[in-house]
Amino acid sequence: MDEASIIDRLRALEHGVDPDRPDWKEAILRTFEARYATGDHLAPWLALTYARGYGVAIPEWALDFFCMKATQINDVIAAPGGLSEAEAVGDALGFGAAGRGQRSLAHTNSLHARDRRLAMKVALRALEEGRGGNREATVALIAELESVSIRTVYRAMENCPGVDADVAKLLKPLDCQDPSIS
Numbered sequence: 609m610d611e612a613s614i615i616d617r618l619r620a621l622e623h624g625v626d627p628d629r630p631d632w633k634e635a636i637l638r639t640f641e642a643r644y645a646t647g648d649h650l651a652p653w654l655a656l657t658y659a660r661g662y663g664v665a666i667p668e669w670a671l672d673f674f675c676m677k678a679t680q681i682n683d684v685i686a687a688p689g690g691l692s693e694a695e696a697v698g699d700a701l702g703f704g705a706a707g708r709g710q711r712s713l714a715h716t717n718s719l720h721a722r723d724r725r726l727a728m729k730v731a732l733r734a735l736e737e738g739r740g741g742n743r744e745a746t747v748a749l750i751a752e753l754e755s756v757s758i759r760t761v762y763r764a765m766e767n768c769p770g771v772d773a774d775v776a777k778l779l780k781p782l783d784c785q786d787p788s789i790s
Contacts, residue, residue, distance in 0.1 A: 621771075726754060
């Protein structure tokens with residue numbers, strides 16, 4: 609297995625997609641569509657990035673989002689007063705927070721990515737240590753290495769169920785290495 613395919617497998621797993629399915633690239637795009645349906649306005653941007661990066665068609669729902677946002681930006685430019693133009697354009701594109709005390713979608717998205725990364729590191733470390741490993745010690749080590757609290761690591765694991773199985777599935781092909789390569 610080459611390095612690129614391992615990275616691709618990790619990307620698929622990060623989005624909860626089975627990397628062995630033949631349509632894994634399109635399946636990632638469908639996860640972005642599901643996120644968009646819940647109000648995540650970063651999902652179309654992520655879909656655009658992934659589609660272009662993997663050479664697959666940009667989904668219609670993402671193109672519709674960009675057309676709608678282009679219309680809103682034109683309305684902002686034409687409207688006098690109100691928010692500054694920059695704030696209004698940022699709001700139109702979905703980069704603002706929903707209101708006082710709310711987190712922006714970009715912040716929420718980065719927290720989700722961090723949680724997935726932390727959960728994958730705990731799962732990988734647990735597999736390296738085997739069944740005899742101490743889960744609490746592993747969590748504490750990852751928390752220290754990542755400069756986060758132990759509670760943050762546990763919360764990440766709660767927010768990302770199934771990561772243990774994903775990591776085990778990813779590494780399974782690596783267990784059968786050619787004995788002549790040592």
